[in-house]
Amino acid sequence: MLSRVIQRRFNSSQTASNLKKTALYDLHVALGGTMVPFAGYSMPVLYQGQTHIESHNWTRTNAGLFDVSHMLQSRLTGAGATEFLHKVTPTDFQALEQGNGTLSVLLNEHGGIVDDTLITKQRENDFYVVTNAGCIERDSEFIRSEIKNFTGDCQWDVVQGRSLLALQGPKAHEVFEPLLREGQTVKDLFFGQRRSYELFNGIPVDVARSGYTGEDGFEISLPNDKAVEFAQLLLDNQHTKPIGLAARDSLRLEAGMCLYGHELNEDTTPVEAALRWVISKSRRAGEGTKFNGYEKIMDQINSNSYSDVRIGFKYLKKGPAARTDAKIFLPDNKTQVGVVTSGSASPSLGNINIGQGYVSKANRKTGTQLSVQVRNKFFPIELAKLPLVPTHYYKP
Numbered sequence: 001m002l003s004r005v006i007q008r009r010f011n012s013s014q015t016a017s018n019l020k021k022t023a024l025y026d027l028h029v030a031l032g033g034t035m036v037p038f039a040g041y042s043m044p045v046l047y048q049g050q051t052h053i054e055s056h057n058w059t060r061t062n063a064g065l066f067d068v069s070h071m072l073q074s075r076l077t078g079a080g081a082t083e084f085l086h087k088v089t090p091t092d093f094q095a096l097e098q099g100n101g102t103l104s105v106l107l108n109e110h111g112g113i114v115d116d117t118l119i120t121k122q123r124e125n126d127f128y129v130v131t132n133a134g135c136i137e138r139d140s141e142f143i144r145s146e147i148k149n150f151t152g153d154c155q156w157d158v159v160q161g162r163s164l165l166a167l168q169g170p171k172a173h174e175v176f177e178p179l180l181r182e183g184q185t186v187k188d189l190f191f192g193q194r195r196s197y198e199l200f201n202g203i204p205v206d207v208a209r210s211g212y213t214g215e216d217g218f219e220i221s222l223p224n225d226k227a228v229e230f231a232q233l234l235l236d237n238q239h240t241k242p243i244g245l246a247a248r249d250s251l252r253l254e255a256g257m258c259l260y261g262h263e264l265n266e267d268t269t270p271v272e273a274a275l276r277w278v279i280s281k282s283r284r285a286g287e288g289t290k291f292n293g294y295e296k297i298m299d300q301i302n303s304n305s306y307s308d309v310r311i312g313f314k315y316l317k318k319g320p321a322a323r324t325d326a327k328i329f330l331p332d333n334k335t336q337v338g339v340v341t342s343g344s345a346s347p348s349l350g351n352i353n354i355g356q357g358y359v360s361k362a363n364r365k366t367g368t369q370l371s372v373q374v375r376n377k378f379f380p381i382e383l384a385k386l387p388l389v390p391t392h393y394y395k396p
Contacts, residue, residue, distance in 0.1 A: 016042065022069035023163045023224040024231055031235075031242050039133035041070040044244040055247035056347040059168055059213060063175045064243035065234050066166040068212075070133040072140075073159035073221060080152025081125040086289040088146050089119070090270060090297065092280035096121045101128070101192050101208060104278050105270050106142060111293020112266035113273065114142050116258060118210060120194045128194065128206075130164070130219075132260045163227035168217035168251075170392060171239040176207075176218055179233055186218070191393040203230060212248060214255025214391040250344050253354060256312055256386030262324060262341045263310055263356055269293065271300040272358070274310040274386070308338065308358040312386040313370070314346075315353040319379040321345055322355050322372040329371045330363070333378045337363045340372060348389045359383070 019042040028035065032048025044067070046052060058064055076084065085093045091104040101120030105113045115135040120128040131139045143156050167176055177186050181198045186207070189195055194208040203226045211217040222230055234240050249259070258264050263273060270278055283291060284298060291297075300306045321343045328338035343355030355372075363370065366385045371378045 020070075022067055023227040024067045024069065024165075027228050027231060028067065028242070033242070033244060036245070038245060039070055040136070041133065043067070043070060044242070045246050046244045047242050050241065052246040052250070053345075053347045053351070055241070055243045056250050058241050059215065059243055059247060059251060060348055061170065063167055063169040063171045063217075063234075063237070063240045064213075064247070065231065065240055066168065066212075066243050066248055067163075067231075068166050068219065069163040069227070071164055072129075072131045072133065072136050073162060073164060074129045074131070075157050075159060076127040076129060076154060077125060077157070078153040078155045079125055080150065080154045081127055083152050083289050084147065084150050084154040085119065085127065086283070086291060087150065088143070088292060089117075090279040090283050090291045091119075092282045093119065093121060093127070095280070095282060098123055099193055099195060101194055101210065102278075105264075105273075105275065106131075106139065107270075107292040107297075108142070108266055109292050110266075111269045111296045113260075113264045113268055113270065114266055115139050115260055116264055116275075118208075120208065122194075128159075135260055159221075161224050162221050163224050165220045165222075165227065165231060165234075166211050166217060167220065167234060167240070168211045168213045168215050168243075170216060172215070172217040173394070175234055175237045175240050176220075179230075189394075191216075191395050199230070199233075201229075205230070209394055212255075212257060213251040214257070214387055214389065214393075215251075216392050216394045249342075250347060253342055253344055253356065254346055254348055254387065254389040255391060256356075256388060258310075258356075259342060269297050269300060269306070271297055272306050272309055276301065304361070307360060309361050309364050310341075310356060311338075311359050311364055312356050312384050312388050313354065313372075313381040314349070314384045314388065316369070316380040316382055319353065319377070320374050321353045322357075322374050322379070322381075326357075327373045328357055328359055328381075329373065329378065331369060331371060331380070333371055333373075337370065346388065353379075354384075354388050355381075356386075 028044045033044030089104040206221040326340040338359030340357040346354040
């Protein structure tokens with residue numbers, strides 16, 4: 001039953017004939033992957049011999065290998081690249097050290113979130129950008145339009161011919177490091193940093209210590225024609241299993257991470273999304289280039305001029321998971337104060353149901369008890385601090 005529910009959640013109306021395939025498609029099929037349409041690609045949601053819960057727990061205790069090649073890799077370069085980023089994001093990329101990356105958001109003219117993005121400063125005015133697969137068309141349109149109206153020198157180029165693999169979990173470093181050329185190590189590569197390495201067989205890889213699970217891990221970019229060989233080397237280790245979209249979603253939900261189209265959209269600002277930390281304090285004074293939606297966002301920060309805010313929650317008793325658009329009420333079960341954006345069982349918390357959503361700011365305090373409506377029944381929930389499970393990032 002759970003498997004059918006998961007497949008329905010990730011399936012789209014696209015037919016197999018018009019779906020794109022990553023370089024690892026044949027390997028997914030050979031490994032028994034259940035392939036479903038996702039963001040224009042045929043992607044594995046589960047693998048034969050593993051349940052969703054087993055895949056989730058394996059990643060929390062060992063090393064899970066995810067194919068995230070469907071995500072858009074690109075570069076921003078030119079003498080005005082930093083200034084351009086300061087126009088379309090609220091983050092200070094001038095202050096970011098080379099070789100370091102950070103989560104940020106692309107903002108439309110009203111301060112709404114076009115997409116969340118991981119941006120790494122490779123060199124001065126040279127940035128590596130990863131954005132969501134489901135937003136490729138909109139992101140491309142947005143960036144090209146913003147560059148067209150930008151008076152400085154900035155070029156945006158999509159990275160072609162490269163796969164992106166995520167190795168996640170507490171044993172990720174044990175699996176990955178032995179594959180490096182002798183003398184190389186990831187011991188001094190910390191969370192958020194990105195560096196180029198060479199494997200023992202001469203394959204060049206660009207490695208970021210990051211991920212979407214809350215665990216330690218790596219996102220590894222390499223040529224498409226080397227992706228299968230590299231993936232197989234990782235899977236040859238007894239601590240590694242291939243993991244699909246189902247576990248990726250429950251892992252990120254436990255870790256308090258947003259999913260675009262659920263927690264984030266173009267009508268939501270980073271303040272409302274509880275992402276104030278991406279708005280660098282050095283950018284709030286309005287000196288230099290102002291980011292899109294500056295006046296609105298700063299008014300929300302300074303005057304609390306917003307209505308709803310993103311929260312996390314846990315069920316207080318058993319019941320069906322509250323899915324997207326389920327209504328959140330006061331305990332009287334009559335007064336609606338919010339809406340669910342994501343929800344599922346939490347394998348790491350004994351399979352209690354958890355979720356994220358938006359509630360009126362007067363009801364956002366951790367520990368507040370509310371209720372969710374599922375199938376015309378009400379189930380008590382308690383607001384909980386995000387992340388809902390501890391993270392294990394590798395930091396100095």
